[in-house]
Every structure is written in structure tokens, then in C-alpha cells.
Amino acid sequence: MEASSSLKSAPAAPHPVPVPADFSELYETYFDFVWANARRLGVAPAQVDDAVQDVFLAVYRRLPEFRGEASFKTWLFHFVLRVASTYRRSANAAERRSAPDATAEAADPTTPDAQVATKQAAELMYRLLEELPENRRALFILVELEEVSVAEAAAVLELNLNTAHSRLRDARRDFERAVERERAREDWRAR
Amino acid sequence: MKPLDEAARDVLRAGRAAERPSAADRARVRHKLEVAMAAGVVGPAIAAPASGAKAWWASKLFLGGAAGGGVAVVAAAVALSLSGSASAPHAVAMAPAATAPEPVLDVRDVPDLAESDEVEVEAPVAPSTPRPQRRLKRVRAKTAEPVVTAPAPVQAAPVPEPRREDDTLEAEAQALHEVQAALRARDSERALALIAEQNRRFPRGQLQPERDGARVLALCASDVTNGTAALSQFVAAHPGSPLLARLKAACAK
Numbered sequence: 001m002e003a004s005s006s007l008k009s010a011p012a013a014p015h016p017v018p019v020p021a022d023f024s025e026l027y028e029t030y031f032d033f034v035w036a037n038a039r040r041l042g043v044a045p046a047q048v049d050d051a052v053q054d055v056f057l058a059v060y061r062r063l064p065e066f067r068g069e070a071s072f073k074t075w076l077f078h079f080v081l082r083v084a085s086t087y088r089r090s091a092n093a094a095e096r097r098s099a100p101d102a103t104a105e106a107a108d109p110t111t112p113d114a115q116v117a118t119k120q121a122a123e124l125m126y127r128l129l130e131e132l133p134e135n136r137r138a139l140f141i142l143v144e145l146e147e148v149s150v151a152e153a154a155a156v157l158e159l160n161l162n163t164a165h166s167r168l169r170d171a172r173r174d175f176e177r178a179v180e181r182e183r184a185r186e187d188w189r190a191r
Numbered sequence: 192m193k194p195l196d197e198a199a200r201d202v203l204r205a206g207r208a209a210e211r212p213s214a215a216d217r218a219r220v221r222h223k224l225e226v227a228m229a230a231g232v233v234g235p236a237i238a239a240p241a242s243g244a245k246a247w248w249a250s251k252l253f254l255g256g257a258a259g260g261g262v263a264v265v266a267a268a269v270a271l272s273l274s275g276s277a278s279a280p281h282a283v284a285m286a287p288a289a290t291a292p293e294p295v296l297d298v299r300d301v302p303d304l305a306e307s308d309e310v311e312v313e314a315p316v317a318p319s320t321p322r323p324q325r326r327l328k329r330v331r332a333k334t335a336e337p338v339v340t341a342p343a344p345v346q347a348a349p350v351p352e353p354r355r356e357d358d359t360l361e362a363e364a365q366a367l368h369e370v371q372a373a374l375r376a377r378d379s380e381r382a383l384a385l386i387a388e389q390n391r392r393f394p395r396g397q398l399q400p401e402r403d404g405a406r407v408l409a410l411c412a413s414d415v416t417n418g419t420a421a422l423s424q425f426v427a428a429h430p431g432s433p434l435l436a437r438l439k440a441a442c443a444k
Contacts (some may be wrong), residue, residue: 009385065239118209125206
């Protein structure tokens, strides 16, 4: 799953594990992954810098414990999930709504239309993901966005496989309904 | 199982294509990370998942039931050099943590948690396996060496009835999390009430210094005069505490 071509595995590992040989490389390789999943898991734009930093600090400390029993990406996802959960809990909902949105360039008339549309697509996805119940969201993200198998996602999230299938089915249904609602709102606004 | 419908997939496809952080985002966070590491900030204490579910993950994902069999700790030689320069002042060699066969719950200083939203998170435990015994390891304050997981002394010492002791410390740590949550929510009154209750509940608790530190923080946040007095008491009770600098800084605000 990882871009192993640029990664070196630790020399002593019996199972080559695609972990970058230095932390700088690890940061460069997985920054996008951590950032995107922090946002997907509900970390507000104004807090995402701090959340990403926390993830890498935690990973730095725990990296020696990674044994290659799961893919590094899903191992890393565990940290993003925990940090995001903390940020969501601690963030005041009102503050979250009023926090300056680092990606809110739509208000800038000099921003090219295509760029605005791109940002809006991401924001729409985050907003719809946020509508998913918490116990389904991470599973949905892993399977639908990170393309992890249901079995592996279940292992990462410590779910029984049947439970994972059931929750994924519910999450898909929820997300489809959220998309339908959004489309209905758009239609209404366009009238 | 029914796959996502086309409209939903379109939203995800467009969203995923659009969500890449910019080079400026990457550079900005990198700089923050460098500064934090240079300052010895160790970040949130989150137990690594693999340590808590080794056999389960191994058997489920890779080893086909032959769990464990020689899976080694990797990244032992991983070194940190975010600047790319070996002589950078913040370059930190990451020491191998050897093996950490059991999940570790780090109990860290409350002031850090309160100020930087740090949180303790237990390693998740596989639902299909018996819950393994947890060892608790207290991590002292911030140091420039962020590897804090090697539980050698704990492992070496024979522990006749570790379960009971661990449970007590775990309960104390769990209770302290509530204090931390109250501090993060800037609810000093609740934090103080919790601390008082926990002082009664754990009269010889191992996390007394952390509770005392949390009390100083709560008081300084609500009443500077009382906070200063509490700080003096803390200094007298814990003169060498690594929390002192944090507490003084918090009370000076």
C-alpha cells in the first residue's frame, strides 16, 4: 500500500517493513496522509497543524514498537484517529464553527475559480463525513478513501469482522443519504 | 455488500483529489515539529496499537496463526534529522526500544496535558482475545529523549500480584484523565472537585505529584492568589519536580 520505492526497511526485520529510514523521510512520505485523515476525522482547519504535529510526535516516540504486524499506514492511522478524537472532544463546537478556515479561499475574488471549486469539493466531503456517526466514520474512511480491506480496517479498529461489515453497510447508507440531502439543498438554493 | 452509489463515489473522488495540503502547509508543520522536538516536547502519549494486539494482529493479518514468530522490532536505527543535517542542534538519535511485549499506559505530567491538549490513550485491545495485563509506567517530565517506552525495570522485577497494583494505578490514571479533561475545558471548579475526591480515594496514590500539579494549574486559572500559594506548597512538597517550570509559567500568566 505504501510507496515502498522510496522507503527503506530496517535491516534486522525478518519481514521487510516499509518504514522510512529516517524520521524526516517518514514525515515527507506520510504528511499528506496524516493531514488528510485528520481533516476527514473532524479536526477543524484551525487545529489541523497542531493535530498533525501531535501525530508525528507520538509516532516518533512509538516507532520502535512498530513490528510490521499491520501495514505502516494503518498503524499510523491509529495515531491519527486517537489525536483527532482528542481534538474533537476538546474543541468547543461553537469555536469550531467560528474558527478561521485555512481553506476558505472562496471569499477571495482573486482566487481562481478552479481552485475554489477544488477546495469546496474537499470541504463538502469533510462536512458529509462529519455527519457519519463516530463509530462508523473511521471504518468508512479506511475502506472507501484509503482503500483498505474490510478485514484490515476491522483489525485496526478492533472490530469483529461481522460488526465491521455491518457498520460499513450502515456508513455507506448514511453517506449516500447525506449526499442526497446535500444535492437537495443545492437544488433548493439554485431555484 | 452493496457498494456506494455513484453520486456518493463522485463526492469522495472529488474530495480526495482536492484535499492535498499545500507545500506551505507541509513546510509550516515541519517547522513547528522541528521546534517542538528541539524543545523536547514529546507529544501525546498514545500507546502503539501493535503492542496491545500483537498475537491478534499477527494471526489475522500476516502470520496465518503463527503469531509472534520472530517478528522483530523495526526502526531501531531510525534517526531523526528533520533538517537533513546530522549536525543540526535538534537532531536526536532514536534509541531502540527493544521489545515492548505488553501495552504500556504512560502516565505523564498533567500540566503538559493541560497546556497542549495531550491525552493518554490506552492501546486498544483486541475484542476477540483475553484482555492482557497492562503494566503502567510513569514517564517523568519532558526530556530531549522522546523514547520513553522501555519498561526494563518493570519487566525485570518479579511482581507477585501485578493485577491488583496495576488496577489501582490504572484507576488512578483514569481518574486523573478526568481532571485533565476538566482543565482542558477550563473548568477549574470541576477539576478542583475531582482532585479533592481523588485525594481521598487515593491517599497514597502514585500520581500525587501530578494531582498536586493539576491543583496548582486549576487554582492559578481561577484565582491567582490561591494559585500562588498552592504553587509555593507544591515547591515545598516536590522541590525537584520537573513540573515546576510549567507550573510557574502557568501561574505567571
